[in-house]
Amino acid sequence: MCDFFWPFRDPPEPTDAKVCLIQMKISIFGAGYVGVVSSGCLAALGHEVIAVDVAPEKIAMLRRGQSPIVEAEINELVASGVQDGRLVATDDVEEAVARTDVSFISVGTPSAPNGSVSMTAVDNVVSAIGRALKGKAARHTVVMRSTVPPGTAEDRVIPMLERESGRRHGVDFAYYSNPEFLREGSSVRDFHAPPFTLIGAAPGDDAAVLRNLYAAIEAPVHVAPYRVVESAKYLSNAYHAVKLAFANEAGQILAAHGVDAREAFRIFREDRVLNISSAYLRPGFAFGGSCLPKDIRSLLALANDKDVAAPFLRHVLPSNQDIVERTYGMIARHGRQKVALLGLAFKQGTDDLRESPFVVLAEKLLGKGYDLRIFDRSVQVARLVGSNRVYIDREIPHIERLMVDDVAVALAESRIVVVGHVGAEDRAPLCKSLSDHIVFDLAGIDELAAQSGIVYQGICW
Ligand SMILES: NC(=O)c1ccc[n+]([C@@H]2O[C@H](COP(=O)([O-])OP(=O)(O)OC[C@H]3O[C@@H](n4cnc5c(N)ncnc54)[C@H](O)[C@@H]3O)[C@@H](O)[C@H]2O)c1
Numbered sequence: 344m345c346d347f348f349w350p351f352r353d354p355p356e357p358t359d360a361k362v363c364l365i366q367m368k369i370s371i372f373g374a375g376y377v378g379v380v381s382s383g384c385l386a387a388l389g390h391e392v393i394a395v396d397v398a399p400e401k402i403a404m405l406r407r408g409q410s411p412i413v414e415a416e417i418n419e420l421v422a423s424g425v426q427d428g429r430l431v432a433t434d435d436v437e438e439a440v441a442r443t444d445v446s447f448i449s450v451g452t453p454s455a456p457n458g459s460v461s462m463t464a465v466d467n468v469v470s471a472i473g474r475a476l477k478g479k480a481a482r483h484t485v486v487m488r489s490t491v492p493p494g495t496a497e498d499r500v501i502p503m504l505e506r507e508s509g510r511r512h513g514v515d516f517a518y519y520s521n522p523e524f525l526r527e528g529s530s531v532r533d534f535h536a537p538p539f540t541l542i543g544a545a546p547g548d549d550a551a552v553l554r555n556l557y558a559a560i561e562a563p564v565h566v567a568p569y570r571v572v573e574s575a576k577y578l579s580n581a582y583h584a585v586k587l588a589f590a591n592e593a594g595q596i597l598a599a600h601g602v603d604a605r606e607a608f609r610i611f612r613e614d615r616v617l618n619i620s621s622a623y624l625r626p627g628f629a630f631g632g633s634c635l636p637k638d639i640r641s642l643l644a645l646a647n648d649k650d651v652a653a654p655f656l657r658h659v660l661p662s663n664q665d666i667v668e669r670t671y672g673m674i675a676r677h678g679r680q681k682v683a684l685l686g687l688a689f690k691q692g693t694d695d696l697r698e699s700p701f702v703v704l705a706e707k708l709l710g711k712g713y714d715l716r717i718f719d720r721s722v723q724v725a726r727l728v729g730s731n732r733v734y735i736d737r738e739i740p741h742i743e744r745l746m747v748d749d750v751a752v753a754l755a756e757s758r759i760v761v762v763g764h765v766g767a768e769d770r771a772p773l774c775k776s777l778s779d780h781i782v783f784d785l786a787g788i789d790e791l792a793a794q795s796g797i798v799y800q801g802i803c804w
Pocket of ligand 1: 395401464525527
């Protein structure tokens with residue numbers, strides 16, 4: 344065990360404008376990239392920090408006022424934190440927990456051989472903190488900063504802390520998920536300007552401790568259920584990876600055709616309405632229509648011309664088709680019941696049926712012998728006035744025969760309702776017609792979610 348540097352010397356009056364409003368005592372487990380940056384930055388904000396690690400060389404470096412990681416600005420932060428007496432280091436878990444109010448966990452969560460996340464370091468540190476809590480009378484707060492899978496708080500960490508400490512969550516200790524969003528290379532800057540502060544908390548807990556702790560950080564604070572917050576971190580990193588894969592593959596295809604891909608992407612990024620925006624980022628149902636599938640195919644044909652592999656882009660259409668298959672599978676699980684399909688065009692408010700995933704779903708259900716009724720107000724109008732008439736007559740005459748002109752008629756005798764999309768004027772009649780139906784809401788309609796008596800579920804959420 345290392346010698347413990349305690350008590351903190353009285354820190355000098357902070358001179359920096361960005362100082363914490365309420366000074367806290369914080370132990371930070373794991374002196375890696377996240378832990379050292381958090382330690383240095385929180386100490387600079389005026390908090391008293393104990394960095395805890397199992398690696399003696401890291402503790403020794405920190406005690407000398409040296410950073411064990413290479414990052415811009417971190418050497419100065421660690422040096423001044425140690426010099427001012429706000430940052431100390433130890434391997435003594437019990438002492439660190441006893442002498443602080445809050446423990447951050449920022450140990451590594453690397454990939455296991457099968458791709459799942461290895462929780463060994465998390466388990467070790469959680470059980471050590473749990474044992475240390477046994478001997479501590481005062482209420483303590485434990486905060487998970489490591490990236491961990493959804494369910495970790497409720498299914499793993501909280502039960503483990505309760506088991507090891509003999510204490511009760513919510514009474515003797517609080518637990519929060521608080522994923523870190525810093526990027527190596529700009530981590531100190533990112534610490535002070537995160538996109539948001541996410542806090543996973545128990546129901547009814549407004550996470551006042553963490554709000555106070557981050558009072559000097561100017562970022563919106565979102566408190567949400569543990570699983571949502573744990574998931575948001577995975578969503579963020581997966582999405583960043585997807586953006587890079589897309590940019591690199593599309594760039595290769597364009598470059599192979601002599602296009603200045605960097606310039607094309609510069610223009611692409613100018614679109615803040617559809618491209619760099621929240622558009623198309625809600626889980627719902629498969630895409631379709633006259634443009635998206637066609638243009639993905641066309642981009643892949645360009646890749647084929649120049650022997651560009653583009654494995655990521657090649658999986659986009661199969662992924663989309665899989666959603667229709669999955670929807671059929673979920674309907675089929677309820678047996679061969681009568682189905683009402685609301686929405687046939689590829690999206691609400693258009694009569695365009697080209698490559699509509701709802702047409703594909705209808706074909707699949709019909710092919711499997713399902714009794715089907717279809718309602719789509721826009722397609723209904725097209726049948727009457729003739730727009731899209733040729734397509735309907737030529738491509739889907741068998742589907743047209745199943746169309747009805749009223750949502751209540753579609754639902755009559757049906758047990759399963761697939762809501763692809765419905766216009767505002769049809770939502771109230773829809774809700775009125777529902778009784779004990781099984782509803783697959785592919786559009787995410789709030790009124791349906793609030794409807795009682797139905798079995799309600801989504802496909803991609
Ligand atoms: N590196 C990043 O840019 C970054 C950004 C955001 C989130 N994260 C996440 O934060 C977590 C930490 O990442 P990192 O890159 O800082 O890891 P890291 O590997 O750099 O550091 C982990 C540290 O934990 C220590 N440790 C292991 N077991 C311990 C124990 N029982 N007690 C105390 N210390 C122990 C290790 O010795 C090491 O110093 C991971 O879950 C990671 O996914 C990382």
